[in-house]
Amino acid sequence: MPQDGNPEDSSSSIRAFGRPILGPDHRVAACAVLATGLVGACLVVVSNSLIAELFATVRASSNEVSKSTLYACLALSIVVSAQAVQAMGYEQLSSKLAIGYRDAQEKALLLYMLRSGGVVRNRVGTSQAVSLLTVDLGRTMSGVVSILGVASGLLSLAAYIAWFLFQSIPVGVGMLLVVVFFYSVNIPLARRTARNDSIVMAAADKVRYFTEDHLMAAEEIYACHEERISARMSDHLIADRRIAYARFSQSLSWQVALNLVTPSIGIMLGFVTAMLLGTDGGSVATVVPVLLWALPNMLGHMIHVSSNIQSLSSALVSLNRLQSMFGLEALKAGRAESCRYSHAPRHASEPTRLLVNGFRAVRDGIAISAIDSFEATASKPTVLMGPRGSGKSTFMRALAGLEQPANGRVVVNGFDEMWGNLREQDWISYLPQHPSLFSGTVLANLCLDENAASTEQLLGDQITHLTGLYDLLVELGIRQGRAAETEALEMSHAMLGLQFDVGRYGSNLSGGERQLLALGRCLLRRRPITILDEPLNHLDLATRARILSFFTSSNINGILIVSTHTMDGLDLSGVNLQKLSPPHGERSRRYKVSCP
Ligand SMILES: Nc1ncnc2c1ncn2[C@@H]1O[C@H](COP(=O)(O)OP(=O)(O)OP(=O)(O)O)[C@@H](O)[C@H]1O
Ligand SMILES: [Mg+2]
Incomplete structure (x- = not known):
């Protein structure tokens, strides 16, 4: 910087x-x-x-x-x-x-x-x-x-x-x-x-x-x-x-x-x-x-x-x-000015194995998320499954450098890391539970990164095709209805789709379309650690199955962590499933009900 x-x-x-x-x-x-x-x-x-x-x-x-x-x-x-x-x-x-x-x-x-x-x-x-x-x-x-x-x-x-x-x-x-x-x-x-x-x-x-x-x-x-x-x-x-x-x-x-x-x-x-x-x-x-x-x-x-x-x-x-x-x-958030800009030296190798031990995030003296042991590797996607309020998002936010946990050790490729360092090293691509789009074109929304690919590269990318993003672009292009009548009609529709104006906060798109676009943006960053918080939200069963099979077909090089409430109707055979239950001791205190 x-x-x-x-x-x-x-x-x-x-x-x-x-x-x-x-x-x-x-x-x-x-x-x-x-x-x-x-x-x-x-x-x-x-x-x-x-x-x-x-x-x-x-x-x-x-x-x-x-x-x-x-x-x-x-x-x-x-x-x-x-x-x-x-x-x-x-x-x-x-x-x-x-x-x-x-x-x-x-x-x-x-x-x-x-x-x-x-x-x-x-x-x-x-x-x-x-x-x-x-x-x-x-x-x-x-x-x-x-x-x-x-x-x-x-x-x-x-x-x-x-x-x-x-x-x-x-x-x-x-x-x-x-x-x-x-x-x-x-x-x-x-x-x-x-x-x-x-x-x-x-x-x-x-x-x-x-x-x-x-x-x-x-x-x-x-x-x-x-x-x-x-x-x-x-x-x-x-x-x-x-x-x-x-x-x-x-x-x-x-x-x-x-x-x-x-x-x-x-x-x-x-x-x-x-x-x-x-x-x-x-x-x-x-x-x-x-x-x-x-x-x-x-x-x-x-x-x-x-x-x-x-x-x-x-x-x-x-x-x-x-x-x-x-x-x-700057003082309140406890985020030191210097660590924002001083990027820690990169590891010789990109992360392929991530371990977390004794994770605990606390708010107002109450644990809101607690995970004793968590492991994710690059070989297959890790699915963090737990009921509502069990602390999945809190844990993912901590991995993404947005939350400072009260306790917990994070180990990458066998080396101890500071929590914020994953973000500092540009390792993270993070999809929040409620992603936002920006007013502007689909292309501007997809290519936030400085190393934005050309439109041809983007349309030829396997991520674009396998996640169903390409189909969405074609649909958006057809919606605009100005594509040239050429041999590569589908491609020219997809090109037009990239120029589609998503409106403020993506208001010109449906909930599922917004989710797919945000998910595409996150995957196209191709970072070594991809953290997706409820990526299948708002998507229909067929699209969810398609995306899950994309996750499990080793198309993503790196560590992929996905959170979800449920995997109903989906094949979990290719994933590393980690179940999370609410931190009960503290929870009972929190929701204490006094009976007459
Ligand atoms: N800012 C906050 N202050 C106090 N409690 C919070 C705060 N943010 C979240 N919580 C609580 O922490 C707990 C865990 O929240 P979190 O969002 O991590 O759950 P989750 O597992 O992602 O749930 P969901 O599946 O519904 O998204 C919840 O009980 C929530 O109410
Ligand atoms: Mg959540």
Whole structure:
């Protein structure tokens, strides 16, 4: 696992798992956003005083175009252009910063929940709510700013039109043309901005769903893939959103710039025409338009800057909360930071024989799972059979590194091992009792591993065929009904099946189909120890028999441990059966019933 960040940075960065999630770069960017916002407000002040100056000069100069009017016009056009450039820069900078924060939050969340094996969903949920609130707040504020921007443009133009109409009808008509131009450009631009905004929302939702799906399946990923896979996948998703966000901020910045420039063009055009035609304005006409244009415009700038301060500070609160959670939970779970990343040296040979002695898992002082002796070898599948609540899942979770037993020795190929080491060595492929699928294609769900096979390899794999996964892919392909009419029709259906979107948590599939897909994913990892917790759940008898015969036909190289309640109707001749009974002493205490 890469060790990002320089240790010298630690004092100036907010860190999680040794990685800087909020570093000096972000702070510089935050200062730049605030500084640009303040520059904008100053520019508004300067341009307003120049307009007032212009009004005064026009009134004083009466019939001539004086030098000072020309200077004022020139200065005004420079200030207004600077204002437009500043506004564009401001939008770009602040959106870049905002997405930087969101990226950091999402990655930190993802890493955190994988670290904690999904134990602290509520806390993560709270933090997510805070960050979503931040976005909502930002959106509401930018909505207010947009309304103010449009209102200021409208009011100022209406004021100038009234003024010039009062002074001179031809100039008034000219001003009307400016209004028509403004709205004919602004409306399509605003629509484009809104469309881009919805693309950003969709991309953000994708990241959110992905995060939530991972939260559900955190244990499987944690046991089999560490964090690297989800980090890699989230990078990909976040990259998508970055592009969407960049487009959105670009169109928004153009819109803001246009809002600023057009009324100013109108003002100057009006003045120059009025001077050329020799019209004059009264004192009311001097003050009212300046106020109408200046006030909402300045207010808009101020709100924009303050909303940024607000959303930045709530992003900081949420990041700080995450950071404190990391620290607390790492201690609580008793999972030392160092052992996550330090992979113990691999054995010279892969595990072929696994022994467990004196296993005992305890909750609240009560044994929930106890196995005196357990043996599994690579020669045939080991079936752990026991009634409900007898502790099968607890034992399997301990083997997968998700549970720390109170007692027990685990011996691999004759060597004593730490419980978590099986996972640390990447030996484990684990199918939880309630596996989760991720929103996305069948292919993405099957190939979580970095060493994902090509689609051809996947479709040609004997695991895909012998477990019935291939048939399922063909069915899903047919369901989509777009396969090419070629000789290899079945194959092209299976290819299509790989592209089938399983929906959130696999909601587009039946329970059995979901189970088969999750089982396929687990087997395709081809790890030396495969742990399947109730893999035959939700499957019909024929499929169960087919999968059991796949297990017993020595198609799996390595140790295979399968738990089940019952093997009714199935042939157990080829398996190593280990029966488990509930830990009775403690159980009777637990379920003690007092009789009258
Ligand atoms: N977090 C927990 N806190 C307290 N007791 C728990 C906890 N998790 C599981 N148990 C209890 O431990 C016992 C063993 O649970 P486990 O899930 O290992 O059983 P199982 O053999 O897999 O059952 P099933 O066949 O129904 O899946 C059960 O009585 C269960 O209620
Ligand atoms: Mg169970």
